[in-house]
Amino acid sequence: MKWFFLLLLLSYRSSAQDVAALLNHGAQLEGAFREADALSVYQRVLTLQPHQLIALCRCSDLSCRIGNRERDREKKIGLFRAGYRYGQAAYRLDSLNSEVNIVMAFSLARMALIQSGKEKVAAARDIKRFAQQAIRADPANYKAWHILGRWNYEVSDLNFLERTLARWFFGELPEASLGEAVRDYEKSRSLKPDFLLNYYELARAYRREGRKDLAVGLLQQMERLPDGMYDDRTVRQQGQQLLAELR
Numbered sequence: 001m002k003w004f005f006l007l008l009l010l011s012y013r014s015s016a017q018d019v020a021a022l023l024n025h026g027a028q029l030e031g032a033f034r035e036a037d038a039l040s041v042y043q044r045v046l047t048l049q050p051h052q053l054i055a056l057c058r059c060s061d062l063s064c065r066i067g068n069r070e071r072d073r074e075k076k077i078g079l080f081r082a083g084y085r086y087g088q089a090a091y092r093l094d095s096l097n098s099e100v101n102i103v104m105a106f107s108l109a110r111m112a113l114i115q116s117g118k119e120k121v122a123a124a125r126d127i128k129r130f131a132q133q134a135i136r137a138d139p140a141n142y143k144a145w146h147i148l149g150r151w152n153y154e155v156s157d158l159n160f161l162e163r164t165l166a167r168w169f170f171g172e173l174p175e176a177s178l179g180e181a182v183r184d185y186e187k188s189r190s191l192k193p194d195f196l197l198n199y200y201e202l203a204r205a206y207r208r209e210g211r212k213d214l215a216v217g218l219l220q221q222m223e224r225l226p227d228g229m230y231d232d233r234t235v236r237q238q239g240q241q242l243l244a245e246l247r
Contacts, residue, residue, distance in 0.1 A: 019049055026058060033230040035062050053093055053100070060086035060103040064110040065231060077114050083107040098138035105130035105147050127151055142192035146201070149184030152176045153205055181205050194225050196232045200239045212246055219243040 022045045029038035039062040045055035060083045067079025084107040090100045105127045112123040128151050134144035155176035185202035188195065199222035206215040222239050 019045055019052060019055075022048075023052075023054055026055075030058075030062075030229070033227075035066055035230050038062060039066065051089075051093055053090055053097065056086050056090040056093070057099050057103050060084070060090065060107055064107050068110060069231075080107070080110045080114060084111050096133070096137055098134045098141045098144065101130045101134035101137065102141065102143050102147070105134065105144075109147075109150075124151070124155060140191055142188045142195060142198070145184050145188035145191065146195070146198050149181045149188060149198075149205070150201060152181035152184060153178065153201065153208075156181060157208075178205060178208055182209065194228060196222055196225055196228060196235045196239075199225070200235050200242070203239070203242060207242070207246065216243065216246050219246070 022041055026038045026041040026045070029035075029041060039059060042055045042058045042062070045052050046059065049055070063079045063083035063086060067076050067083065070076040070079060083103075087100070087103040087107040090097070091104055094100055108123045108127050108130065112120045112127075128148065131144050131148040131151060134141050135148070138144070153176075156178045182202065182205050185198055185205060188198045189202065192198065199218050203215040203218040203222075206212075206218065219239050219242060222236070223243075227233060227236070
């Protein structure tokens with residue numbers, strides 16, 4: 001019996017070491033912008049430890065990112081749904097974790113792209129709730145502030161008719177404002193000064209406010225920053241296009 005427990009302990013230690021090595025390898029692949037390969041590695045982690053929280057969060061995030069670039073609609077939908085399922089699995093394990101709430105908000109935002117009007121309104125309410133919960137769990141989570149900024153930007157851009165129709169048919173949306181979007185984006189920038197996407201979205205918000213000089217300055221700063229993730233190449237191109245429009 002003693003040998004049995006010893007073998008069980010050694011097996012557990014070996015599995016834990018394998019998982020740690022795979023998580024490290026996945027992070028390295030992400031750093032090299034090999035997101036599809038990283039996703040495969042994190043999925044391998046889940047075959048060893050189905051309740052591994054980091055792997056669930058990374059699988060959710062990467063499924064949504066890769067799905068957003070997918071041109072085939074069915075594959076896109078499949079990846080978005082997978083990202084949402086990974087997020088739900090993580091949420092069942094730890095609903096108060098900041099990163100878990102981030103992937104829930106992010107995957108819901110992607111799912112909204114393929115849903116009906118009623119589902120989109122419901123998703124909009126939940127996205128804000130998850131972003132706020134992520135901030136309560138970790139006020140220094142720059143991604144949460146960015147998501148909240150994007151939420152305020154998009155919802156505040158709805159015209160009177162769109163908001164009225166949403167209220168009549170699907171329920172009232174929470175209040176949002178462009179000023180709040182700017183403050184949220186600026187908070188994200190203070191926490192993560194090299195987050196390219198936040199520069200681009202903040203520049204869009206400043207342009208909508210009529211503050212062209214601030215938008216131009218942000219986009220010029222963005223051009224000097226290195227890529228931090230795969231999608232930054234696309235974000236950089238969008239920033240250059242916006243800068244050309246503003247000049």
